[in-house]
Amino acid sequence: MNEDQETTLDTLKPGEKASIRKVRVKGTARRKLMDMGMVAGTEIELVRNAPLGDPMDYNIKGYHLSIRKEEAKQIFITKL
């Protein structure tokens, strides 16, 4: 269970889905992510990594949102 609590968004593989638990990103980015729909309970899917590995292309609320691994590491999820 404890392990599960620590799962972060960057561990998702292409095609995998998860539900967001907490956004722990610092600064204004946190607020911006929440404004764009990253709130608790939202379903999110990793579509693909960029060709160079970073950033990532996620599907959330029916649109494509791209963020870097660095931020994804600070977003806690429950895998679905």
Added chain:
Amino acid sequence: MEAGKIKIALTGNPNVGKTTLFNALTGSRQHVGNWPGVTVEKKSGSVSYKEYDIEVIDLPGTYSLTAYSMDEIVARDFIIEEKPDIVIQVVDASNLERNLYLTTQLMELGSKILIVLNMCDIAEERGDRIYIDKMQELLATPVIRTVASQKEGICDLLDKVIEQKEVQQHHGHEIGYGTEIEDRILEIEKVLAEDETRDTRYPLRWISIRLLEGDSNVREKISKSPVYDRVIQIIDSIDQEEYEAEIADKRYLAINTVFPQMCTRANGKLTKSDMIDRVLTNKYLGIPIFLALMWGAFELTFAFATPFMDMIDLSATWFAEYVSSSLQPAWLASLVGDGIIGGVGAVLVFVPNIFILFFLLSLLEGSGYLARAAFIMDKLMYKIGMHGKSFIPMLMGFGCNVPAIMAARSIEDEKDRLITILVVPFVSCGARLPIYVLFAGTFFGRQAGTVIFGMYVLGIIIAIISAKLLRATVVKGKPAPFIMELPPYRVPTLKTSLIHMWDNGFMYIKKAGTIILVGVVVIWVLASFPWGVQYGSEDSYVGSLGHAVAPLLKPLGFDWKISVALIFGLVAKEIVVASMGVLYGAGESSDVLSDRLIADSGMTALTSLSLMAFSLLYMPCVATVGVIRKETGSWKWAVFAIFYGIIVAWITAFVIYQGGVLLGY
């Protein structure tokens, strides 16, 4: 509200079609593109409809009323400060949930709103169903269906605007934030209400919520209030981060409860756009395709243009000959023939390149690939200390640096933005292209294409080095987080691309007919006087001017005539070519400029290479310096850009020329 006059503002998330709608409403031709952040300034227009004068304001896109970047601040301030009669929120029907988040904030602000459900064609094609009646009822707001790109629903919208003008709107749906937050809201409201002098334009509830969310802008608004200290006491006692998250959660929760009633989404189908993305942002193909596209665009810019250029060139030569043989007196023939036709004509030859260049850039913008380019390049950009989003202004810079620097407004972080503004001038714009074509074409023959491409690459390399240097010195720190929406691919509309091409290409022509014409005449005059000297000789004024700066430029391989061209090129880079046209236009020879350069100028392939590099890098043109000043808000950076550019250009040209001499060229 004056009778007959209505002021409406178009707001909404980025890339939902606000500007497309604005253009459809007012008949304007504002820039439209398929990526978030096209519009960075407010623009106004008007339309007369059924005895009403409707003023329409197009705003930059924003995801929420909490603004992060300059363009979002413009949008927020307009809605909050100017209070238009009706706020029209343009909503992307294929992306309803996230769009409604802004709606909840506008409702709290108490604006009279009208929702425009745009992009209905896309939602319908995908199989989504939106129940507009239900939506109107649930949101207690009129909803109009439009397809802005096909001008569908424009009259319905205008009718509704007129109808709503007099109506008092009550927002039925107030979002409840849970007992704890609601208690705090009440507490703050009560304290605020004690201030008799308060600004009554804003609902107390809205101010309270914004304060709890940590909105520094609203905090400043009440900072003069006598109850300020007590309000701040309440706010300081809460866990701001917790509240922030909770409030955002509750807004989306409220949306989620109404959303299923107004829309059923077709699920799971892979859209065309997703399929395109599988190829274009593919792990292995992504980068090669990107490079191929850039190379292709470069090739097309020249390949398509060549026949047109030859035509223009021929007619200019013929015209110059005709003029010099038929005009009297001789000085007039010289002014028109050598000066105006020689100079302006040398620049006009490149009109076809410029048109094609802007057409291709517009295709790039309209397709949605520009956002992907930022996505693909972010990692590399990060390594050189820049933000992925900076890639968009840099690509636009290939057209013209001025709008490119303005496009940097959508970059949230001030440092990221500053670096972008300072390196964009090294991206080789359309105005520099004539210089390369003329000199590479003249001195490199079949290798011309490679040399020109090399110039573009040189510009990019210098931009990269500069970004690294800036990060290590004056703008320390790391690039901010990359958070960007990737819009679906669309087929660019031919009309939009043609308009974009024409407007920008025409500006180039206009420039040739104004600034460059003046420059050319000035050079001609300076080359002809004092009275009696041989035209364009060392004894003329132009000769003295050239000789004054020539020593500085001698180590780069430039003689006094090139020095003159470079001095005047500071105004607009095309003038470098135009002044070559003027200075080497003397005599009866009817050869085209490049033959005359080979015959008379004493230039070699090496000096021409050094000259191309120098022209690329030395100081941004006057318009670019102006926009750097405006966008950074101080002369400091504009002056920095000038000196930095000159130093970089001098060093680069020095290395090229002296290196070449050493190698025996």
